[in-house]
Amino acid sequence: MGTHRRLGGYRLLDEIGRGSTAVVYLAMDLCGREVAVKELSPELAGEPEAVTRLAREMSAQARVRSEYVARLLGGEVAAERPHVAMEYVPGCPLNDLIPAYGPMRHDRLVRFARRLALALGDVHDAGVLHRDVAPGNVIVMGDRPTLIDFGIAHEAGAAQITRRGMVVGTPAYLAPELIEGERATTASDVFSWAATVAYAATGRPPFGRGSLHGVCFRILRGHADLDGVPEPLARLLRPAFRRDPSRRPPARWLAGALADGDRVTLKGDRVVAA
Template identity: 85%
Template sequence: MLDEIGRGSTAVVYLAMDSRGREVAVKELVPELTGVPEAIDRLAREMRAQARVRSAYVAGLLDGAITAERPHVVMQYVPGCPLYDLVPAYGPLRGDRLARFARRLALALGDVHDAGVLHRDVSPGNVIVMGDRPTLIDFGIAQESGADQITRRGMVVGTPAYLAPELIEGERATTASDVFSWAATVAFAATGRPPFGRGSLHGVCFRILRGQADLDGVPEPVAGLLRAALRRDPAERPPARWFAGALAPLPGGGRPRAVHATARDGVAAA
């Protein structure tokens, strides 16, 4: 191990060097959980989910040993800065850089969903940025799309300020829930503010449930796309790849036109 680069309540992430001389990230359960079946099962679910995903914009799984004395997973090390730290330090993303960021993060989410996986925690702390290239990390609460719900009604799991309203109400996570979180994360990238504000958990959840997103300062056409992704009804949110297509640059390198969703799979130019 070279250095500790992250720590949570259940695991520690280290920067390490593998046998091929590559820098890798090793996520290891904290010692007090190494013999707890529930913690080991959760790490195994994370490993299975992440192993299914292949994407240029998602940190890849390289190895893992769930039954080892020190259960761990080995992932691609992603250099860069978490979006959560980047924006306060250097300011919001603007213009073409914002559109490229939003599109690439939508492509990452599309790849996750195409692999039959729900990320369930798309948020500024789980997006590493290098230039305007995002990489989605941390599959700690991810699950395969058809798997049983691993949380109970009344539990809020994920980053509350970026959760879809149906999750706050205790409904099952879906690809549409991830899309909502994508939009909230892009809004933070564009403004430096969580779109549903700060403060008490109760207040943030109340604004999410009421659809009171603050998108002031988000430029068009990105703002219009975020409004579509933040719709209260998950059935009305287009899928991640729809947003990636809507954000694609025009031939010749021009900016995307303003678009709006006319149906779940439809798009119209404004």
């Protein structure tokens, strides 16, 4: 940015992200702290539906308290320039990190998977569904993930404005029930966690690349590619990929199982910590 600008109580320093509905800036607050400020695109600032979505994002993120989730700091959705401010998270998005440096290995991978499960457990404990857990929404510093972007998140009991045929989220990491137009649940986030961890372990989306139709077909058929995912991690990803959401383990349980390391085993239809 050629000249410094202000938005609310924040001094905008540089543009660090741009999407179809918003621009994200690195900014500084009144205390001199670096923050991330997300502003609705000017053409959407007067659209009630877009402002409502931003308010929903702010409400959902405000409920979550986690050392592995970017913290909401404030915002003004009713302002002339609607915006929200979040903790600035240094690091690299997982979808940039893996192509540049290769898949995660050994203890680093396990720590990453466990901490991302803890992040998701904290989100769910707050009564929130993230709905877009994917490599582009995980910032990594070392083996420490931080979950960001609550743009389509909402409170677990809220009405979901999706319909059959509408795909909301990152398609290659969506649970099958969402592709079929069913309601999102905590189990849907768990499926996306497993897909994201598989990507970190192999450098490949577990349901392949290519056309949206082909990727969705493989998700619906349960054709997850886990070649190269080490045991016992793969033994946790398999149940998280189950077609029936009610049979997927919760995020908090997965975090506990990962803390047990090699003692994680399968017993029949269940994964247990020995």
